[in-house]
Amino acid sequence: MPNLAYPEIILLIAIGQMTMLAFGALRKRAIPYAQWLTYAWVWVTALSLVFYYRPELNMYLVLPAPFLFRGLLLTFFEKPIPRLYTLQLLPPLFISIVGYMIPSVAGPVTAIYLTWEAYALIKTYLFYSRLKGIDTPGSGSKKVIWLKFFFLMMAAMIISVVLWEIWPAASPQMLFIICAFALSTQSAWYFSGPDAHDPLKSEQKYGSSTLDQPEKYRIMNALDHQLTEKKYALEPDASLAGLAKKVFASPHQLSQVINETKGMSFFDLMAYHRVLEAKKLLRKDDNKALKIEEIGEMVGYMSKSSFNTVFKKFTSLTPSQYRDRDVRHDDLERRHEANIRQNHVTQGTFGSLQITGTMLNNFIKIYFRNLTRKKAFTFINMSGLVIGMASAMLIFIYIQHELSYDRFHQRAEDIYRIAFMSSNPQTRTPHPMAQEMVKEFPEVEAAVSLTPLYGPGLTKQSMYIRNPEKDVMFREPDGYAADSTFFKVFDFKMLVGNPDAALKEIGGMIISSSMAKKYFGDENPLGKVLEVDAEGHPVIITGIMEDAPATSHFHPNFIISYVTLKYMNPTDSWFQWDDYGHFNYLKLQAGADAAALQRKIPEWMYRNGHINDHWYAGFESGEVRFELQGITDIHLKSHIRWELEANGNIVYVYILVAAIAFILAIVSINFINLSTARAFERAKEVGVRRTLGANRTGISWQFLSEGIFTCLLSLGLAYLLALLAFDGFKNLTGKPFVYSDLFTTLNTLLGLLVVVVVGTIAGLYPALTVSRIKAGEILKGKFVTGTKSSWVRKTLVVIQFSVSAILIFGSTILVLQVNYLEEVPLGYDDQQVLVVELKSRNVVESLEAIKNEISMVPGVIDMGAVSNLPGTQFNQNGIFQIGVPDINVDVSEMGIDFDAKDPLGLELVSGRWFDKSNSMDSLGRSYILNETAAKGLGLEEPVGSRLLWDDEDAALDGIVVGLVKDFHFQSLHVPIQPLLITVDYDELNFLLVKLDGGNIQQAVAQIGKIYTGFEQKFGYEAYFLDQKNQQLYTAEKQGLRVFNLFAGIALLLAAMGLVGLAYLMMVQRTKEMGVRKILGASVGNLLWQENFSFLKLIAIAFVLGLPIAYFTMNEWLAGFAYRVHIGLLPYVITVAIILFIASLSVTLAVLKTVMVNPSHALRYE
Secondary structure, eight states: OOHHHHHHHHHHHHHHHHHHHHHHHTTTTTTTHHHHHHHHHHHHHHHHHHHHOOGGGGGHHHHHHHHHHHHHHHHTTTTTOOTTTTGGGGHHHHHHHHHHHHHHHHHHHHHHEEEEEEEHHHHHHHHHHTTOOOOSTTOOOOHHHHHHHHHHHHHHHHHHHHHHOGGGGOOOOOOHHHHHHHHHHHHHTTTTTTTTTTOOOOTTTTTTTOHHHHHHHHHHHHHHHHHHSSSGGGGTTHHHHHHHHTTOHHHHHHHIIIIISSOOHHHHHHHHHHHHHHHHHHHHGGTOOOTHHEEEEETTTTTHHHHHHHHHHHHHHHHHHHSSSOOOGGGHHHHHHHTTTTTTTTTTTHHHHHHHHHHHHHHHHHHHHHHHHHHHHHHHHHHHHHHHHHHHHHHHHHHHHHHTTTTTTTTGGEEEEEEEEESSOOOOOOOHHHHHHHOOOEEEEEEEEEEEEEEEGOOOOOEEEETTTTEEEEEHHHOOEEOOOHHHHHHOOEESSSTTTTTTTTTEEEHHHHHHHHTTSOOOOOOOEEEEEOOOOOOEEEEEOOOTTTTTOOOOOOEEEEHHHHOOOEEEEESTTTTBBBBEEEOTTTTOOHHHHHHHHHHHHTTTTOOHHHHHHHHHHSSSEEEEEHHHHHHHOOBTOSSSSOOOOHHHHHHHHHHHHHHHHHHHHHHHHHHHHHHHTHEEEEEEHHHHOOOOOHHHHHHHHHHHHHHHHHHHHHHHHHHHHHHHHHHHHHHHHHHHHHHGGHHOOOOOOOOHHHHHHHHHHEEEHHHHHHHHHTTTTTOHHHHHHHHHHHHHHHHHHHHHHHHHHHHHHHOOOOOOOOHHHHHHOOOTTTEEOOSSSSHTHHHTHHHHHHTHHHHTEEEEEEEOOOOSSEEEEEEETTTTTEEEEEEEEEEOOTHHHHTTTTEEEOOOOOOOOOOOHHOOOOOEHHHHHHHTTTOOOOOOOOEEEEEEEEEEEEEEEEEEEOOSSSOOOSSOOOEEEEOOGGOOEEEEEEEOOOOOHHHHHHHHHHHHOOOOOOOOOOOOOHHHHHHGGHHHHHHHHHHHHHHHHHHHHHHHHEEEEEEHHHHHHHHHHHHHHHHHHHHHHHHHHHHHHHHHHHHHHHHHHHHHHHHHEEEEEEEEOOOOOOOOOOHHHHHHHHHHHHHHHHHHHHHHHHHHHHHHHHHHO
């Protein structure tokens, strides 16, 4: 807050005065009004202190204001505080929680809440002030003047607080301070007087009147005589002055008597008696032929619309509706007319408030009475809706998270990645391509080329980085190199440094904020030096960027400038057009056509000599192409070679969208089914209410309001349940959710949409059906639900279990497929194979010595080293048979030592393994192919064939010495690709140690001790290969866990709905069951018959649901290279589970009814 000396002094004076006022009120706390004054002054004092010294708490402290002010108003007017008044603190509490979790909505939500409460307070004040006779201008005492001033100042102070939250630039601090000082000063003067802490006594509007009590009675009797006997209200020239002459009083005296004895104005009194006369005329059979406007003219209304308006004001009916109404309610009507004075004390401005309050009170009483009358029904109906809504919320935040990837970039829709699509597509393209496209195509606004920092075998490397000043060193993953235009394309936030210059310096490096904290603490690292990699290359910190959001498809931990890499090796072919080894991103001009640009790329590259005739022919034929992938599509829709990180799958999003739809469908059907069934059970209640005068509209609104209110209450409980289950769901999915995700606009709108749709349907059908039945038919027992409503409920049951069948079938297929992926033979041995990371070149150079020592460890069977682990990414280059250059195959490359075959258990089909005594083998000029590579080259007998291998650095001429049986060196998401294996010690990254089933932990510890003896600087890191392979199917396992959880919830909800529906239907048939038992039916026979009636519906559900489930899951399985076949098992499991659940549900519901004593059943009403 600004440094304002004088305002601060003024505010402190005000706070002091408020404190004294609070103590003054406290001394008279026996008076309720003084007690609430104490609360108010304590709150205002706290608000003033917080406003100045802790403004971040303003919004939370201002929310209880309506609660305090309403209590102050009630006690001021000597009204009792309601017993459950403290429940009015629940809305402020809820808004506080929401504001804490979603700070951006705190200000607007608080403003809306306080505006509504201010309106309600004003209505309350005006209502009670009229009752006290102080509603006319200039009326009221000093107490009233002070109260108005108090509320005016408080309104200004609260507006200041809200304005500061919503629009800080308005600087409303001075307004708050001035109002606080004015309020405290004026109140200090006012409360120094006598009786200031007493509430307002009844101050009559006619306090100065000289009219005594006997004269009032005389005028009142004369008035009644004129109105009832003489029908003065029907005279066309009726006026206050004319009536005053007839009762021998002045107009002022007559007006006083009318206001004090009748509780209404003269004009309302005339209108009321005209309506009474009109009601008599409308009830007479002789007047049936008269039109409504003729009746109106008979009672003094020349306009039909005026007559309708006045008539409805006093009867809540139009004249036409009143004429058509059942006339058996005259007694009720007479009692209503006798109380008309009390009911219309607040007519005009305040009538609607009182009528609305009465209606709301009656609605709440009826609503809660019906809820508590059938507790089991209420529990089933609401708990199903609560669980379903909470489940939908949790699934929805998962879907929102998956769909939000890379949308944090301001113009994400204009950012694209260039991918090379062929029979073996990949994400990497030539380094010069990005910047050249900026020069060539005006629709390209900016571009950047980047790459992860790869090590031998093109494996992603975690690099050792050291701070020489503090001598701290850590192993850092996710290192990247990038062009200086990185921040022109991406909107990663730069915290320190110049984003345009940070990657232009040789030796410059940008680090993440978490990395900066790790190495430098709270120091400013800009310009400081770090040492990178085992060789200790020095780099200068040129910038600090905020950690990449969780919803980015790549997460750079540090970025080295490309100019540094080019400076270190300026002639490296990796930076040329022929090397497809970089990730290129484009930012297009707003509105540019990406598809049109994509079509231009091949011709441009061919024209500039970057692709040859053969390649261009492939582009022309469509065999290969460059594709611009929208950055927001990468996470869910791209699954090609060299993805920067493991991506999600749009299929799982579709599955979960279907899960939301299915769960909401089930709970909605449950709720609608049970609500309609319960509504028909309430037919007798409707009959009684119709007899007592309730019209069809009112009853319809009761049902409709109950449905929506129940859904709204369930939505609140669903939020609470979702909050309770949030952490468990977060752990289940492994996603970085935060609590505020539950309260996003979309999530809230989804919940409200469910409330409106489900509540309306659940209330509308019974409202339209039950309310139109005549009261006499209902009370005589002639009303039955009919076949139509039964058909509707049965249809909903079929839909519900069709959905359940789809979910169970899909869940079964998911389980079978994941189990299949885990159990399918890989073609190599990954059990008890320890992977030891070779972290430096010193270790690789000492590899044979390390192996010799490890071989002495008990339990070690075999050892060998590899460049790439099975299941990870492999570098790829082309090979062809010398003399047959047209058949060129892209092969994955695996560098090994001479012993790698044994720990993996690879099987040779023909030829031999590598031999240390063979010089060609040692030079890496001998190759072993897998069967797929041999087939791709068209080699029936590959051993002895000469191949030309286009390695990264040169074309190598070598001989095939062996053929290895195909094995899954990549995940089972893709078919087995061509593979070339050669001896290459320069590329080794991992040592594989095969262990027996003995003391594995001891062996691992001993291996670690041996390793650290050769490499102390970077430490020992090891894990088992089978555990690494399990991570390949993390997405499937997460999807399986989430889907199975909600499939189980859906089945539970369906069962709950069936139990509730069956029970209600049986309760309605209690008398029938009693008759059937008397006629000899056994309990078992009744159970079978009722089960069979529901099982027919379940059978229809199978016929509808299982084909949909089959085609859906078969389409999903088509995305796997290796998939389980859909046999009979999923059908058997689905049918068995649903039949068991349905039979159990119906049996439990029916048993409660059929076990009733027949004599009691026959008396059931």
